[in-house]
């Protein structure tokens with residue numbers, strides 16, 4: 001049985017569906033702080049509890065005979081992590097430590113970890129490989145990088161087999177009710193502006209990129225989910241102590257201007273004209289994954305393009321904002 005922490009959230013709810021479709025047994029452990037129980041399908045056990053509660057984790061893992069964990073639960077807002085670093089370190093680092101202790105105590109020895117491109121900080125390269133230096137520039141990114149270190153050490157010491165998946169810019173939804181409920185990323189931020197009858201904002205257009213706006217690697221959440229299934233299957237036969245570190249991206253960049261223009265077209269907001277405002281501190285010019293290693297090691301590559309991501313995110317937005 002796989003335990004999916006954070007399975008009631010945006011990415012976790014997609015991951016548990018992909019695992020089930022792949023024939024894997026799953027249960028969810030989630031404190032519902034940002035997730036919602038109705039994202040967990042019938043027939044999947046849900047234990048409501050925090051990953052900071054070691055006794056609660058151990059009880060759930062023993063009750064459901066958990067052999068492996070997909071640790072997706074975390075706090076994920078960069079700005080909030082700057083304002084409340086101690087909260088982020090507690091949730092993301094102490095939470096992971098507690099989970100690793102529960103794994104060591106119960107003998108669960110496979111772990112797939114939600115890491116992030118935020119570990120790279122402001123990479124100054126065309127394509128970010130897993131060997132690009134990690135220099136996170138905010139507490140959120142730091143907690144993800146420290147999480148990878150913790151896992152590597154525990155893998156060596158306790159024979160855990162692990163994969164850290166560094167997601168790039170996640171977008172889209174497999175179905176409208178599973179769409180991201182937050183408004184923290186470019187695509188939902190543009191939806192919100194358009195709905196309010198306001199011009200979508202572009203933060204800076206003098207970056208050293210072809211159209212002067214930032215370039216990002218958007219990846220469909222269903223592709224993120226299928227990568228988790230591939231990693232989980234791969235870990236089954238992996239040697240004790242294995243630690244895979246893999247980017248999950250498309251290896252293709254889209255500029256912010258290009259993305260905003262696609263959104264305007266797809267949502268039918270013809271006539272909307274983006275407004276360029278000051279660049280935000282800490283926004284790197286270009287962050288695009290090299291997705292070669294995951295293709296080589298897991299035979300995985302992304303299937304969906306930007307339009308599908310925007311269309312599916314828009315359907316989800318309309319459901320929440322009728």
Ligand SMILES: NC(=O)c1ccc[n+]([C@@H]2O[C@H](COP(=O)([O-])OP(=O)(O)OC[C@H]3O[C@@H](n4cnc5c(N)ncnc54)[C@H](O)[C@@H]3O)[C@@H](O)[C@H]2O)c1
Pocket residue numbers: 005006007008009010011012029030031032033034035036049050051052071072073074075076091095114115116117167168169170171185
């Ligand atoms: N969404 C993105 O663009 C993105 C990009 C890179 C990495 N990530 C990572 O992916 C993971 C999932 O992100 P998401 O977008 O689905 O966020 P989300 O907020 O929708 O999901 C997080 C889930 O974890 C649960 N949770 C939070 N703290 C918990 C705790 N202490 N104990 C138990 N459950 C807890 C929440 O209730 C929620 O269901 C996070 O680790 C995040 O850092 C997300």
